[in-house]
Amino acid sequence: MTPTPLMPKTNQKPQVERGGADLMPPDASATNITALRPMDILRAIDAAIEEHGNWLTRWHRALVCELPPDRDVIAENSADLTAFGRWHDQHRRDPLLAQMAFQDLWQEYSALHDAARSVARLATTRPVSAQDYDGVVAKSDAFLTRARRIRDAFRKAVSDLDPLTGLSNRTTMNAELAAEYERAVRTDTPCCIALADIDHFKKVNDTYGHGIGDQVLAATAGRFLSQLRPYDLIYRYGGEEFLLCLPNADPKTAAVVLGRLRMALFERAIPLEDNTDLSVSASFGFAQIIGSAPLKEIIAQADQALYQAKQAGRNCVIGFTKDVTHDA
Numbered sequence: 001m002t003p004t005p006l007m008p009k010t011n012q013k014p015q016v017e018r019g020g021a022d023l024m025p026p027d028a029s030a031t032n033i034t035a036l037r038p039m040d041i042l043r044a045i046d047a048a049i050e051e052h053g054n055w056l057t058r059w060h061r062a063l064v065c066e067l068p069p070d071r072d073v074i075a076e077n078s079a080d081l082t083a084f085g086r087w088h089d090q091h092r093r094d095p096l097l098a099q100m101a102f103q104d105l106w107q108e109y110s111a112l113h114d115a116a117r118s119v120a121r122l123a124t125t126r127p128v129s130a131q132d133y134d135g136v137v138a139k140s141d142a143f144l145t146r147a148r149r150i151r152d153a154f155r156k157a158v159s160d161l162d163p164l165t166g167l168s169n170r171t172t173m174n175a176e177l178a179a180e181y182e183r184a185v186r187t188d189t190p191c192c193i194a195l196a197d198i199d200h201f202k203k204v205n206d207t208y209g210h211g212i213g214d215q216v217l218a219a220t221a222g223r224f225l226s227q228l229r230p231y232d233l234i235y236r237y238g239g240e241e242f243l244l245c246l247p248n249a250d251p252k253t254a255a256v257v258l259g260r261l262r263m264a265l266f267e268r269a270i271p272l273e274d275n276t277d278l279s280v281s282a283s284f285g286f287a288q289i290i291g292s293a294p295l296k297e298i299i300a301q302a303d304q305a306l307y308q309a310k311q312a313g314r315n316c317v318i319g320f321t322k323d324v325t326h327d328a
């Protein structure tokens with residue numbers, strides 16, 4: 001990936017994008033705002049490990065105390081009946097669960113439940129052999145080992161993420177932006193920095209409450225992510241503001257990319273947890289990395305362009321030029 005700058009003419013007018021069907025990718029209407037985030041995986045794995053401990057205790061109790069095993073333990077689809085099994089079934093098509101590590105985890109989980117069901121049934125008619133018992137314990141250990149490895153990997157990832165939106169936080173942003181800036185300057189390739197701000201977000205919080213505001217923030221992040229190119233970077237910058245780094249994007253390309261984000265948010269209302277919908281929009285300002293101008297200056301220029309977008313009526317995209325200034 002080789003990001004970087006393009007020099008706009010000093011007399012160039014602000015670049016404004018106000019929509020248009022040509023800015024929408026063919027599949028934009030299929031945005032999945034319920035896709036799993038790393039913290040969702042972390043919570044599910046933590047819950048699965050706890051649930052497994054309770055399940056294993058019930059399985060052992062039936063064997064040791066010679067009690068009839070619980071019906072869910074000996075059911076043919078015992079793995080599917082657990083909370084983890086239902087969660088897995090609900091999200092089985094999610095790209096995160098398509099990873100080999102999760103496929104292996106589910107196979108081990110299913111194999112464990114199959115073996116435990118077989119031993120629990122046998123225990124009702126005859127003593128359980130050490131080999132059968134050890135087989136279940138080994139499968140339990142294998143599941144727990146893999147689950148903990150996945151949990152630890154996602155725990156590290158989540159520590160670098162904003163817990164609400166699932167986007168990288170400022171700690172990660174600073175390091176990644178510095179690297180992209182250095183690459184852009186060194187290779188003299190175009191790269192733009194953009195700021196996005198949800199329009200009238202304070203009114204959303206004041207009118208509907210901060211819970212709804214959080215849902216809007218999370219959904220907005222999902223909409224934006226769905227429209228970015230694979231190598232674009234996005235961060236929660238603070239409050240209702242997002243910062244984006246667009247490598248290999250001159251001002252024209254940046255306007256198109258940000259236009260897709262704007263349309264993805266504006267064209268479809270956000271479904272809320274109370275089964276209502278809320279329509280929101282966002283304003284965008286961007287600036288190009290130019291020569292040796294400091295990164296802080298480029299971000300400040302993007303902020304000036306964002307201010308101009310707000311002044312222009314919101315729900316638009318404006319690129320920074322020397323003519324874009326404000327007094328705030």
